[in-house]
Amino acid sequence: ETERDELSDEEEELEEKENAETILLGFLSLCEQCYLAPRIYDVAKSYEWREKILPAYDEERFKKLFRLSRHSFTLVVAHIKNNNVFISEGNKQQAPVELQLAVFLRRLGTMEDIFSIGSQFGIAEGTVILYSKQVMKALCHLQAKFVKWPSNAPKKDPETFFNHKKQYSIQYQAIVDANGIFTDFYIGWPGSVHDAK
Incomplete structure (x- = not known):
């Protein structure tokens, strides 16, 4: 046993x-x-809104939808359209940069979920995420060109911007809630003003 x-x-x-x-x-x-x-590839989608209705929107409606004027939208497209993230790696051609930027701005500018945004533009939820990532990467590549931290004295009243660390500065205050959402911000006091202000 x-x-x-x-x-x-x-x-x-x-x-x-x-x-x-x-x-x-x-x-x-x-x-x-x-x-x-x-x-699932055969989900019903409609391109009617983005191809027929969106182009007919006036400037005010366009700005409400994307938080940018048409002119600013066109400038952003011009700056990002040649970025490598928009070059297709496979046989399938990528969607126009204008569409990808519109989806990205709609996602950032509203509290809508990705399903609603995708339905509006006639694309899948995963595509909303993909377009958002690609536009964000393209915009990040422009950071060095457009985001500049001032290090020299301003021309008008330079002494007021000279702080206690002997640097020229401007004060910025931001309030963030428990979810990491900015609820308020203020920029503007010269660096020489006490932080308690």
């Missing part, structure tokens, strides 16, 4: 190892997949 017990213990250990390997292989297989559920 002891031999039989030892054999069954060994068999049991071997079976446990095989089960663990099977589970691990299943997990690795799952990790290699991009999607947990099969993709």
Whole structure:
């Protein structure tokens, strides 16, 4: 009986190892997949709004929708359109930069969920995320060109901007809630003004 017990213990250990390997292989297989559920390609979409209605919007409606004037929108497109993120790596051509920027601005400028934005533009939720990431990368590449921290004295009343650390500065105050959302900000006091102001 002891031999039989030892054999069954060994068999049991071997079976446990095989089960663990099977589970691990299943997990690795799952990790290699991009999607947990099969993709659905035949979801009904409409391009009517973005192709017919959006171009007919007047300047005021356009600005409400994208938080930019048409002129500013066109300038942003001109600055980002040649960025490498908009060059297709496969056989399928990318969507126009104008569409990607519009989706990005709509996402940033509203509290709408990505399903609603995707439905409005006739694209899938994943595409809303993709366009947002691509536009954000393109805009980040422009940071050095457009975001400048002043380091020289201003021409008017330079002494008022000279702070206690012997640098020229301007004060900035921001209030952020528990969710990391900016609820208020103020920029403007010269660096020589006490922080309590």
